[in-house]
Amino acid sequence: MNDECKKFSELIEPYLRGELQSESAAKLRGHLDSCRACANELADLDRYFKSIRQLSNPPVAIDIATQVRKQIDSEAKIIPLSRRLRMPMKFLAAASVALIAWVMYDSWRPATMQSREPQIEFAKKIPERVAPSEQKPPASMSPPIQSQHSPKPSVNLATGSAIMAERAGKSISDAPDRDAPAPGTSREETKVRDINPARSPTPADETLSKSKMTEYRSPPQSAAREREPTNIVAIAKRHGAKIITDASSSDGAIVFDLPEVEAKKTISEIKKLSNAKVTRSKVSNGIVRITVKAE
């Protein structure tokens, strides 16, 4: 086969399929008139196509659609066991994770308190600077302690007051609720407790300390709750939903659109998983919007 034949040989298949432009087809026909080898190749391929195309129309009735519809309808009535088990299994998995998180948190807590020793040392320096002005100025005139002592807020684990005040965007003196004395304790006593590291902690201190520690870390219950949005989104996606907002939105609500036919099942699955409030509204013909919001 010479180069010219090779070139025309590539045109034979598109020619037989009617895909060749008229100019190229005319050139090929001209070549075929003078080249017996290419003419034979065309005849072979033509015969092959004619034979093999018989296979595209099998002599049997092809009614797949009816069977498919029957199967879909029957599946809609019977929820398979695997699907029925899916939700309880997910709930059990979430509960197990929450339990493990709680156990780990419980065993890890004392170690963490030890690891914060250097920060306590830093807090011990506070009395030296605060002592000269032990006479408390009026609240309105009192400058924030953090600005007096350090550009960084001190982390006083005895009370956690600096952190709490900083989180609230206030100075210590502006955070009376957090630092309010325990019943039966004067305001002065509280201040002394704050600034006197030499004094051994009282049971009341420990209670206060523990309660504030709890505020800094997510408790295991909330860790489990944080997992809910992911599962809700997964449920929604499984039912073909389009997610509009996930749990990262400002109000923490999950919003998604999905076909109306899937809505009932989806809501029921979400309700099995969570106590969140689920509302439903119609978006367009056949599409509903579901909003899931934690109560």
Next chain:
Amino acid sequence: MDEAPDKRARDEELVKSFQSGVAAAFDSLVRNYERRTFVICLRYLGNEEDAREIAQEIFVRAYRALGGFRFECSFSTWLNRITINACINEGKSLFSRIKKRFLKIDSDGEDDERPIQLADHTPIAPELMASLETTKRIEAAIAELEPNHRMAIVLRDIEELSYEEIADVVGVKVGTVKSRIARAREELRIKLKDLR
């Protein structure tokens, strides 16, 4: 042959209707594609019963997944991908079933599971007989091809998909598709040369 734009638009409209809750739109899609899907299954698997079962399963799978269809490709290409994957998987399990069956025959000396074949005495016209014989020969020759070559021949020469579309649905380069088809045709030409 590339997919006609109006066909693609019609399919997209049906998919959107289905996604908005019109269940009948899916039935229309099945009707439009049942022949092609069944033929691909039949010619790849070589057995009508298996082909029917797998084609049905393919559409049920498509039904479950169509809600999440994002129109990144045509519905036809998407369905072809499901079809090819299902055929390849079924082909593998079919091969192992056949192997087991032969092992059973070897060990038992007979195959109890084989259905009893009743003779059909309906007279058949000689031309039709010849045509049926030819079809059977071609079917048998295709069944003997290596699976990748067989799928390429089914998609190109029976279902007339373009080389580009085959490359897309099978997940290989166009050059690979062309080479598979050339080899398969040559093999078929040798096997079927006495049919001329």
